[in-house]
Amino acid sequence: MTSRERVTRILNHQEADRIAIDLGGRVASMHIEAYNRLKGYLGIREDHGLTWNKLWFQVEDFDERVLNEFDIDFRRVYLRGPSNGGVRFNPDGTITDEWGLTLKKITTSHGPLHEMIGHPLAEASLEDIESYSWPDPTDPARTKGLEEEVKNLYESTDHAIVAGAIGAGPFEVASWLRGSEQYYIDLLTNREFAVRLFEKVVDLYIEFYRVFLNKVGKHIQIIETSDDYGTQRGLLISPQLYKDVFKPQHKGLLNFIKSR
Template sequence: MNSKERFTAAINHEEPDRVPLDLGGWVTTISVKTYDRLLKKLGIQRTAVAFDWLRQNVKPDEDVLERLGVDTRYVHLGDSEFWRFEPQRTEKGLYVTDEWGCGFLMPEDSLYYNLVDSPLRNATVDDLASHTWPDPDDPGYLNGVEEQARQLAEAGEYGVVGSFAWETWFERAWKLRAMDRFYMDMVANKEFVHALLDKTLSLHMRLLDNVLRVCGQYLDVIIQGGDLAGQKTTLMSPATYREFIKPRQEKTHPVHQAENRCKSFLAFLRRSVQSSG
């Protein structure tokens, strides 16, 4: 089996010749500092550069992916035309305000940027209308996307994965509100949580629709995520998940299917939650 055949077998629940290897995406990733050590270990003289500024992760080089036998290749969003990564040096470290208005700080000894300022922490439902939201129709997000996906698909050598999470609608919502406040609101201020999630979901779905329209036919899998659990347990009860998260996850499913042939594992998640009560 080549990588494409191996990957295709796995996502079709068929037995491949070995477990497919994945590296370079939003979840299966590698940090700048770790990648730099890997390059040295492999005897490659090259400086690691962050591709994902927030998490300080890299987009692994093709020669490294080949040496490691990685079976996937990723298609990433282009850069926004209306926002630029311009960190400001402060006494506490490098500070960045992203396109959503959230503030992030990376201390000198940190591996990545940490959320420190949430612009909607004290907002009301009415305040959502006046917040400055990013534009999902920003043409910069589509730069190079179709070409990347088409070339990978036509080569037929690897599983082609679309990494278009844009932080995902759930994770972005709690970052805007602040995680502690957001989780309290799911009990004490449900109206606000529903309104905020509806807004972030609508922006997310618009972006997905734009991206999949130009490259969906070339993809095998799309990454969509959001931290709903830790290493040992969930971050919310099944009842809370069913109220706030599940209905919105299901709304994204038709978007995935409308413009592409990608696999969906939403049914597996649905059964898992139902079986847990």
């Protein structure tokens, strides 16, 4: 049974010859420090350079040799970055991404990571949401070579192909743009702003997925998306608040993806 057959059977709730094995992306990955040690153990020296996953989540895009070593069933394709690269390296050593979020590299006991220090909509008004310089999902650079890549994976391998997650989730992005503390305050004292900001981010994500799936849709078996509404200790917001404010837009995004 091939990987693609195995995963397809599992997704259809049918028995397969074994459990499918995943490694990579954001939710089935490992910290970059552990990954580098694993590569060293396997004798792999190359580095993929700075990627979105490495910048934001401290996880790596896995080398094909690592995936083959552990007989991984899945391979991922990602929407590319914008034509300007999507990352600005500032003179003070900080980094600003295409959403306008600024990060500073710090070192912790668990290794290096990028701490968010700049929230571009921290003092914004409702009108500022509409006039803000948002990322352009239709930038041609985002899909350059993508159709050829996914077609090659589909025709030359038997792996299950995943359309990888487009960055962080809409709730995460909305709260980061505003600043998490202020965004939670907005949910109680400035609900209209909080809702509109989330709606705007979801609208952009729908366009990102439209562009992405127009190129890869007929060759993939899985679409990966995520968001983060909790911590190791519990929920960030109440279930009722999620149902009242976020679920309608979240459902709209997922319904759009399923319709493709």
